Amino acid sequence: MNSRRKFLQKVGLSAVALQLASVKTWANGNAAPHDVYDGPVLRVAIMGLGGYGTRVAGAMQYCTKAKLVGAISGTPKKLTNWQDSFAIPAKNCYNYQTFDEVKNNPDIDAIYITTPNALHHDQALRIAKAGKHVICEKPMALNAKQGQEMVDACNKAGVKLLVGYRMHFEPKTLEVIRMRKAGDFGKIRFFQGLCGFNIGDPKQWRLNKELAGGGSLMDIGIYAINGARYMVGEDPIWVTAQETKTDPIRFKEGVDETIQFQFGFPSGAVASCLSTYTMNNLDKFFLDGDRGWAEMLPSTGYGPIKGRTHKGELTQPVTTHQTVQMDEFSEIILNGKQPIVPVDGNEAVRDLKIIDAIYLAVKTGKKVELKLV
Numbered sequence: 150m151n152s153r154r155k156f157l158q159k160v161g162l163s164a165v166a167l168q169l170a171s172v173k174t175w176a177n178g179n180a181a182p183h184d185v186y187d188g189p190v191l192r193v194a195i196m197g198l199g200g201y202g203t204r205v206a207g208a209m210q211y212c213t214k215a216k217l218v219g220a221i222s223g224t225p226k227k228l229t230n231w232q233d234s235f236a237i238p239a240k241n242c243y244n245y246q247t248f249d250e251v252k253n254n255p256d257i258d259a260i261y262i263t264t265p266n267a268l269h270h271d272q273a274l275r276i277a278k279a280g281k282h283v284i285c286e287k288p289m290a291l292n293a294k295q296g297q298e299m300v301d302a303c304n305k306a307g308v309k310l311l312v313g314y315r316m317h318f319e320p321k322t323l324e325v326i327r328m329r330k331a332g333d334f335g336k337i338r339f340f341q342g343l344c345g346f347n348i349g350d351p352k353q354w355r356l357n358k359e360l361a362g363g364g365s366l367m368d369i370g371i372y373a374i375n376g377a378r379y380m381v382g383e384d385p386i387w388v389t390a391q392e393t394k395t396d397p398i399r400f401k402e403g404v405d406e407t408i409q410f411q412f413g414f415p416s417g418a419v420a421s422c423l424s425t426y427t428m429n430n431l432d433k434f435f436l437d438g439d440r441g442w443a444e445m446l447p448s449t450g451y452g453p454i455k456g457r458t459h460k461g462e463l464t465q466p467v468t469t470h471q472t473v474q475m476d477e478f479s480e481i482i483l484n485g486k487q488p489i490v491p492v493d494g495n496e497a498v499r500d501l502k503i504i505d506a507i508y509l510a511v512k513t514g515k516k517v518e519l520k521l522v
């Protein structure tokens with residue numbers, strides 16, 4: 150009997166119904182939980198019970214192949230709240246001092262890091278050392294060197310390292326990738342990625358270089374970097390970049406406000422991207438080929454993703470990204486499934502190498518050659 154069924158029996162259906170109702174908004178009510186699945190279930194603890202961790206926890210209530218079973222936080226009250234809201238046993242809860250003890254807990258398979266960027270590296274190393282699979286939010290680390298250390302540590306420990314690239318499972322995105330591979334767009338010539346929003350509270354960690362590792366590029370520009378790669382279907386070989394700062398009080402030294410960057414690809418295709426923390430309404434991808442085009446607008450938000458191509462509207466279903474991602478991660482970790490677009494640590498190191506190169510190009514004003522493998 151799978152653990153979900155055991156869970157249903159243990160807490161009783163009415164409690165489950167109540168719990169699911171309380172988190173329904175997180176999953177947009179798209180998918181109904183079902184109990185017919187009887188295969189292996191990935192048992193996950195979330196580390197960092199903030200905005201995104203809570204979103205993932207809610208979405209996971211609708212997973213069939215992954216289950217939220219644990220939590221790690223520095224705030225005791227959050228841990229008790231999560232125990233109540235998500236039926237998490239107290240024995241699966243840790244704080245940042247004690248979570249190495251998870252190595253003695255046979256009921257947790259993987260830990261999902263949803264803490265500020267600067268903490269990912271050390272936390273991933275400790276999780277790997279404890280013998281648990283690591284799931285990490287983007288950006289996986291602050292730079293490629295840190296990222297490679299995470300990959301090496303997980304390889305050494307014999308655990309998997311996956312990164313929360315939720316768009317890699319989004320149906321309309323996958324359809325554009327399918328069409329590009331099928332040659333529907335002809336030879337790809339150009340990609341445009343516009344990613345940004347006007348960031349609020351100036352005191353938040355995203356505007357603190359120590360915790361964020363940078364500014365908009367680390368947080369939102371990474372979607373254009375990663376998106377350029379999966380939309381064009383190649384890795385860039387050079388990058389140029391320019392930074393503009395209109396508000397040096399909100400965006401201190403080392404925290405980029407707006408960066409425009411350009412890529413060149415081996416095929417001759419080029420990309421033009423914008424990453425910003427001061428402009429709204431920027432969530433757009435455009436792909437252009439000799440025979441056709443695709444536009445995603447919005448392209449990477451929580452959804453619904455919308456898109457059209459030269460052939461018409463994209464009509465693939467709207468999904469809750471985090472629910473699908475966690476079911477797919479279960480398949481990848483437990484069954485060795487290969488995703489259409491990689492979500493492993495090596496994929497993230499490539500993005501981090503590009504981020505390093507963009508910051509270097511901004512600093513030097515020069516074109517930076519890239520070698521991603």
Ligand code: NAD
Binds near residue numbers: 198266313
């Ligand atoms: P958040 O501020 O809402 O949550 C961060 C959590 O980390 C908080 O609970 C905070 O208490 C905890 N924390 C632990 N140690 C901390 C420390 N030393 N300083 C500050 N906070 C500390 O942030 P968030 O929006 O949930 O982002 C967390 C991570 O998730 C980031 O890496 C971010 O890039 C990523 N994220 C990804 C997506 C996505 O769509 N994939 C969306 C949002 C955030």
